[in-house]
Amino acid sequence: MSDTAEVKTLVIDGQEVSAVRGQTILEVARENDIQIPTLCHLEGLTDVGACRLCVVEIKGSNKLFPACVTSIYEGMEVSTNSERLQKHRRMILELLFTERNHICSVCVANGHCELQSLAQDLGLTHVRLPYRNPELTIDASHERFTADHNRCILCTRCVRVCAEVEGAHVWDVMGRGINSMIITDLHENWGESTCTRCGKCVQVCPTGALYDKGKIGSDHPKYPDFLPYLNLMREAR
Amino acid sequence: MSKLKLATAWLDGCSGCHMSFLDMDERLLELAEFVDLVYSPLVDLKDFPDQVDITLVEGAVASVDDEAKIKKIRAHTKMLIAIGDCAITGNVPSMRNPIGPEPILDRAYIENATLQPQIPCVVVPKLLKVVRPVHEFVEVDVFLPGCPPSADTFHTALTAIISGEPLDIPALTRFGA
Ligand code: SF4
Ligand code: SF4
Ligand code: SF4
Ligand code: FES
Numbered sequence: 001m002s003d004t005a006e007v008k009t010l011v012i013d014g015q016e017v018s019a020v021r022g023q024t025i026l027e028v029a030r031e032n033d034i035q036i037p038t039l040c041h042l043e044g045l046t047d048v049g050a051c052r053l054c055v056v057e058i059k060g061s062n063k064l065f066p067a068c069v070t071s072i073y074e075g076m077e078v079s080t081n082s083e084r085l086q087k088h089r090r091m092i093l094e095l096l097f098t099e100r101n102h103i104c105s106v107c108v109a110n111g112h113c114e115l116q117s118l119a120q121d122l123g124l125t126h127v128r129l130p131y132r133n134p135e136l137t138i139d140a141s142h143e144r145f146t147a148d149h150n151r152c153i154l155c156t157r158c159v160r161v162c163a164e165v166e167g168a169h170v171w172d173v174m175g176r177g178i179n180s181m182i183i184t185d186l187h188e189n190w191g192e193s194t195c196t197r198c199g200k201c202v203q204v205c206p207t208g209a210l211y212d213k214g215k216i217g218s219d220h221p222k223y224p225d226f227l228p229y230l231n232l233m234r235e236a237r
Numbered sequence: 238m239s240k241l242k243l244a245t246a247w248l249d250g251c252s253g254c255h256m257s258f259l260d261m262d263e264r265l266l267e268l269a270e271f272v273d274l275v276y277s278p279l280v281d282l283k284d285f286p287d288q289v290d291i292t293l294v295e296g297a298v299a300s301v302d303d304e305a306k307i308k309k310i311r312a313h314t315k316m317l318i319a320i321g322d323c324a325i326t327g328n329v330p331s332m333r334n335p336i337g338p339e340p341i342l343d344r345a346y347i348e349n350a351t352l353q354p355q356i357p358c359v360v361v362p363k364l365l366k367v368v369r370p371v372h373e374f375v376e377v378d379v380f381l382p383g384c385p386p387s388a389d390t391f392h393t394a395l396t397a398i399i400s401g402e403p404l405d406i407p408a409l410t411r412f413g414a
Contacts, residue, residue, distance in 0.1 A: 103332060104413025105322055105384030120411035125380035126325050126372060133334035133367060154285065218413070 004194075010076040025053055025078055036080050037089060038120055041068040041154040042204055042228030045164060051155055053089055053118065056080045064088065086122060093119050094127045099178065100134060101150040102207075109208030110218035111133035115153060116207075141191030145202055146215055148181070152209035156178050157224075158201035165230065170195045182209075200226075241290040241399060244276035249330040249368065250296025252278070253385045253398055254321035258293070262387035266390075271399050289314045293400065295385075296322045297330045298369050304363030311375035316398070318379040320391075322412055324371045325382050327365040329369040338364040381406060383414040390414075 006021040012034050019028040024047065039051040049069035056067045059077035059195070067080070090096050096115060104110050136149040158174060159182065161207075163169040170193050174183045184193035202210045204224045211220050247255060255278060263266070275286050285306075292314040298304050311317055324326035333341045342364070347354045371377055381394055390410045397404040 033275075042323075097326075101332070101335065102326075102412075103328055104326075104330055106332075107413065116412055120407050125382055125406050126370070128372075128379070130333070130369075130373060131327060131331070135335035151288070152253045227319070 008072055008074045008076075010072050010078065012078045017195060019072045023070055023072055023074075024233070025056055025065070025070050025076075028072055029080060034080060036067050037121065038068060039118065039144050039153065041115060041156065042161075042224055042227065044231050045157060045160040048156060050161070051153070052092055055085055055088060057085065058138055079157055083185075089123050090124055093122060093224040094129055096148075096153050097127045098129045098131045100136065100152060101130075103150075105219070106150045107151060107219055108215060108220040109151070109222075112219070112221045113208060114206035139190050139237060140213075141189035142195065142197075142213075143192070143199060144210050145190065145193060146198065146213055147184075147190055148209055148211070150209075151183060151207045153207055154182065154183060155180070155206060157204040157206065158182060158210060161200045161204045161227070165227065166196060166198050166200050168194060168196050168198075171201060178235055241272045242275045242286070242288065243272040244274070244285070244289045244292040244310070244314070245278070246247075246276070246292060246294045246296075246306065247278045248294060248296030248306065248319060248324070248371070249299035251329070252295070254293075254295035254323075255279075256318075257383075257385035257388055261392050262388070264388075264392050268395060268399075285309050285313055285339040287313055290336050291316045291318065293318045293320045294324050294371055295320050296367065297327045298371060298374050301332050302373060304365065307371055317371075317375065318372045318381060318394075318398075318403075319377045320336045320381045320386055322382055322384040324381050326412060327368050327370050328384060328390075334335050334367045336365065349412040379406070381410060382412050383410040384412075386410050388413065392396050 004121055006017055008021055009016060011017050012029055012032065015032065024038055026041060036056065038054045040184045041047055043056060047068040049066040052066055054067040055064040057079040058065055084127045085171050104116055139147040159171040159173060162171045170184050172183055172186060174181050184195060202212055203222050203226060205222065245255065248258065260376045262353050274280055275289060276282050292310050294307065294317065298307055323330055346356045362373060383390060393409055394404055
């Protein structure tokens, strides 16, 4: 911490906490063991506020704020778990489930999936909206990995880890809105792309969208914790 | 107290949910003290009875027959429980949705057939364009996800429902469990 750091005090869920200028609500909440659900956020990557699972309420405003990209300020009063927020989070999850094809029982991530666990944590037992059933591709051209677009939630963790940590920037997003797709290079097959075969994207993917061909069946635990560790080691050098 | 009338129904599912229900083993005898099984693939009765207290339904709605069945079941059931991911999300049967029924039937009965390639159209019900979860057709009162929900899930849920106790389903099971 630099000595120009300015300490701020704020209230999260009725608890008085102190923070440093420039920190996000999410960072401060986690430091104080206040759990806010997230999907696109991953420690070690830049935040982009893509999934909106982390929305919180700030006293004095009717709007909802994504905790991962909202900076704290002195005297801020944050509420992270109201009925209203839970309702919105469940709706977001329902939309994610309807948007693509999530067949958990035959998915490699079954039992190790952040989307699935969040649905369970937030008490989702069914989806009230009709499923879209889009026709999507599976890219199995890579020698080691597969990209199954049916399971992608467009969190862009793969894009960010590849660009920011591996430095290869193989992954990107193509299209807009509901037609967005993650692609490798300029929409080349993954197997023919400039992929360095490091596998970081597979480990950070929260769902069964990116997986290791060596892990067959519905048992594909991921280990995204390598990221903060890797960053720490790099800083130490 | 008179016994509750319990039914189980099988739409487009693999019967795995029914197998898991049977996996309650000796606990089924316990349950039998509170319920009479009045209709089920395990009971030799052709028509759904008029008055049923609780119906467990396995499987998605995939054909005109499933649709007619679930509507009839709903009309004659006080509490409808969707069991398993097929009934709740469409699950495995819904994997045909992005492709549509025609190419699937072609693949199964024409492309892969060596003898008399033809799509069956007598006796078998017509497939719906898309496979849908039960609650898109009729109101569902309780959702028990899982593929299949475990015997313990069945036992805990049914015991709570029969005795009118509160039931925390996400604590028991989830999609794909
Ligand atoms: S990615 Fe997760 S939510 Fe989607 S099908 Fe796989 S296990 Fe289920
Ligand atoms: S492939 Fe995985 S990590 Fe990449 S955007 Fe989709 S869900 Fe996120
Ligand atoms: S939910 Fe699973 S076990 Fe139950 S009928 Fe469907 S595929 Fe079979
Ligand atoms: S975690 Fe904040 S928007 Fe996704």
